[in-house]
Structures are given as C-alpha cells and as structure tokens.
Amino acid sequence: MASTAEPETVIGPLALDAPVGNPTSLDTLSGQGGERSPGPSELAHLARQRLDSPRFDHSPSWRRHCMTLFWPPTCRLCDHSVMVGMELCDSCFRQLEISRCHTSQVCSRCGLPGAGASLAGASLAGASLAGASLAGASLAGASLAGASLASPVADSAASGCLECRDQTLHYDRCLSVWRYDGLVRQAIVAAKFGQAVPLAETLGKRLGWRLLADDTWLRQSCPVADTDAAPDLIGWVPSHFSRRMTRGGGGAQALARAVHSVLTRRWPDLCRVNLLRTTRVVKKQAWLSETERAQNVRGAFAPRRPWLNRSIPSSWLRHRLGGTAAIVAGKHVLVVDDVMTTGATLNEVAGVLKRAGAAQVTVAVAARAA
Template sequence: MTNNNPLRSVAAALIDLTYPPCCPLCHRLTGQKADLFKRIEFCKQCEVGLTSSESQMRYGCRCCGFPMGRLTVDPTQMQLPATRCPQCRDKAFQFDAVIPLWNYHGLVCDAVVAAKYVHMSALAATLGDRLGIRVAERLVDDCPDWVTFVPSYFTRQLSRGGVGTATLAHAVAKRLQVPSRQLLKMTRRIAKQAWLDDDARVHNVRHAFQLKTRYAFGRSPDLVNRHILLVDDVYTTGATADEVAGVLREGGAAKVTIAVVARSVRSG
C-alpha cells in the first residue's frame, strides 16, 4: 500500500538530508530511503559478509544448534531432527534448545564485539531484530512468555557504557511482541570466557548469576511454568548458557530456550 502521508514524507526527507541512511556496522551510506518505522539495514557488502552462514545455521541440532546440513531436515515441514548431534549427544543441559542466527566467524565476529558497546546500540538493535525473525520462525507454535538476557558485571557495564545483550533482547522481544525483562544479575566478576579452556569456562561461571529481585517487593519474579527466551551474543561451549538456564530453572521456569546472534562452530 502506498503511503501518501505528507508529514511522514517531509520527515523522511529531512532525515535523509540530516542523517543519510548508514550501515550500522561499517557506517557506509546504504543508498536507502529513510523510513521512520523501518529497521536500520546493512550495506550490501556487510549483508553478504554477515549472512553467508545463515542457511547453514538454519539447519542445526535441535538441542545445541550445531549445523547438521540440509539433508537432515524435512524442507516441507522445517522440522529439525529429534535426535541430538554428536557434539552434544553425551551432554546434559539445563536449557532446552539453542537457536543461532549465524556462524561466529569473519565479519560476524567484528559485529558481535562492536555490538557490546553503547555507541553501537543501533547495530545491536539491528542484530536483535534479525535474531528475532529467526526465533519467530523456529518458535512459531511455542512463543516464550518473557525474553531476558545474560547480564554483565557492573564494572564491565561501565567500561562499555551499557549492556549490549540487553539491547539485543529488547529488539528480539519487540519482534516477537512479548515482554522483555531483566531477570538476572551477576554476583561477582568473572574472567572473559574466550581466554579459558572448556573446563575452566564451567568453573568460571559457576554460581556467578542469580535471579534479580524486585526491590520494591523484596522478592524474585514468578517464573513458575514460564517459557523463558534467554538472549546472548555468542554460544561457544554452552557453559554460560547452561549456568544461567540452571538459575532460571531453579526459579521455576518450565522451559529455557537460548537465542544467540552467533554460534561458534569448531572443526574438531
């Protein structure tokens, strides 16, 4: 439908003149027309670099999200295989499923790191919207009750100017049209997971999270029988996701689904 609203047309023209549409990642001009209600899009070069793994990651293990190839999926039903993949077959998780958007490599790595900082909030919002579209496809008949995110320790928040995962979660929730809430907090500072081996990652995050209380009432939110969508930027070994999912489970959550912008895919 054609929009003939003259005020909106004038506003869009002024935005084009003052703030030409730019890619949220590389800040190059995109050549797109301004739209007051449209998400910020990537330039063609960044779009190709970011989405090259999108079709691969769409077909993944139902539990851990590891890509398994198109032949394992019924394309008419868009159903993932019920059995676990070799990556997670012998593991026990507190979460029910992982929904990844892209493979953590190349330009995706740059985007994920940049989105952690408050001055790149437009990038985080765009990534979150893309992730929300993927989640909506996957959970079409099982929409979560709440969307939440993996929190950061306050010193890390100060250094970055905010919590990038919160912006991701808000964008996902907006796309799904469900509430976004901060359900968790960190109890202590942890080392960066990227610096650690697999066993050390588990120990690093153990007991590092707890439910955030409602200070006005002095109690934690009621999670009983809730389906919680936990948003994070990267899934590598699952140590952080599993620890946080365990906290949500202890709080009464019936189901915890993990949604991540990128999943690390190890070759061996």
C-alpha cells in the first residue's frame, strides 16, 4: 500500500506510469491541474488504477487533514481506523477484490457472473457440431463453422448466455463491479439508507471507474468501428415516496450521482436526469419468487415530466413540455441501480424507457447475483 507522503504526479505522459496508490493522478489528468485533458485510453488506464486502490480519487486537502483532528478517517465498510486519504481498510478491500474477480467473465447481455467462459465454450461446441453435421454439404458447412469460430464474441452479444438466451430483455447489456454475496451484500444493503450515503458514493465511484476502465460496452453498442456510442443520459431506478421516507435517502440515486461525477471526466455533456416515477407501492422483491417479482413490478414505473428538474441543461428547455418521451427519444440511456438479482425490476424500467423512445438502454449495477 502506498504511503500518503508520495510526491505529486507530474502532469504529462509520465502520469500513466504513476503508482497504483497515487491519489492525485486521475484528478490531475482530468483537467483540474489546468494544463490538459486526458484521452480515453489514459482515463481507462487510470480508472483501472482506482479500482486496484483503496484510496480516494483525489489527494487529501488541508481542509480534510484539519477535519481528521475532529473526525478521524475510518473505513466506509467496517468503521476501522484508516490513514488519511483512504476509504477502505486492507481487509475490506481484499474481500471486494475477491468478489470483483468473479465478474471478470460475465455474459455481455445479462451480466451473469461466470457466464462468459461457459458461453464461449458453448459457442465453440455448437460450431464443431455444425461443422460435423454439414461436412457432407462441403462449402456451406465449412463457411458456417468458420463464421461461428471467428466471432464468438459477436454471438455472445447477440444471443446471450444459457440463462438469458430465451428471455425477453428490454435492456441491451448489463455491467457490474462485484458479485452479490458476502461483504458486498452487506455493503449494498447498508448503502440503501440515508446514514450510509458516503458508502453509497464509494460504491458509485467504483462503478463509474469500472465503466471507464472497460469500454467494450461502448463498442458493442455501436456497429461502426472505432466509434463510441457514448451514453447521453444517466438515470436511476426510482423508489416510492414511502420507502424513501423510511430509508432516509441514499440508494440508487446516490449511486447515480457518484457514477455521474466520474463519467463526466470523459463525457462532460453527460446529463443526470430523473426520468421515471413510481406509480404505486411494490412489495420487497427479496421476499418473492422469480415469477412473483416480474408480476410485482409490472406497471410500477412510468415516465415523469421533469418540470422542476434542474439537472436538465437549458438547451433542452424546449423539450420539457414533451416530458421524458421527448428527452430520451433516440438517446443512449444508462440506468444505475445497486443490485440485480433476477433482473425483473431493471427489465421493467428498461421497457418503460424503450417505449418512451430510447434507442439503447445500458444497465450498470454495483453488484450482480450469480
């Protein structure tokens, strides 16, 4: 673990070789140093550094050092004492890293952990069977097998894994940081409440760094080579007013706010908008079966008219009379939530956005259940 006495990183190409624990490199390259803005590859490299470090994404200022005299820094998860500039202790960070390893192979469609490797094997096995069965047909069988073997990734994006291949999903892809178990489960549940907003911000920032570190989801969403299908809007899964009163805030909205603060380093025009509203109170999904979950959220969300939404740029003022339908029409919407288990809630939300005119819906969650 790097100490807090490390020298400040010099702005320039050497910043890419900065130590993993350096807390200043990302902010320095992001234009806060006032010299230059980073490119996508530099941001991806530095976002990977942030994911591999338990530090904040900024260097502790003198105000923060003064605050530690009255409020000593503690781990956001277990409340054990940590050094200035740290947000996680070594024990919690190691557990999160173990959980993050399980999301290295995921389905590009539903985000199921561990589905990437099995899906590739299934694609190759299918190609072998197709080639064997069509061997007598000579050229047709050879070309079909060659196409399947040449593009297993394209087949993965098109058909999904064995779990979601036969499902109707309204969102185009799902990305996550951790697997939903152990310490991650405890952190997700705690981040739903208002007194744990700092924890929700920590989870949200790491989700934002995950999106910056791996931009394959951008290439999958755009058929044109060497072109980014950058998100135009970022929203979140809304909660009913009664549930917000009970929990005191936090949750998906706090996550979306943290993700937005990270993604604007690469896309300054990315707009965070409250796109949806709840139409009724729903039961807790954790108490229901998979079929009951889909029925529980059916029709529970609807587009909202953002009359008083100050996050909408003034250039969009003429679209306010049209409500959410005019805002999301033809746009790539990024929906943020804390956890996905069966995906019933996020599928319903994505369906509402698609019916409102959204061209693409990408789902980003802090944790994904296996």
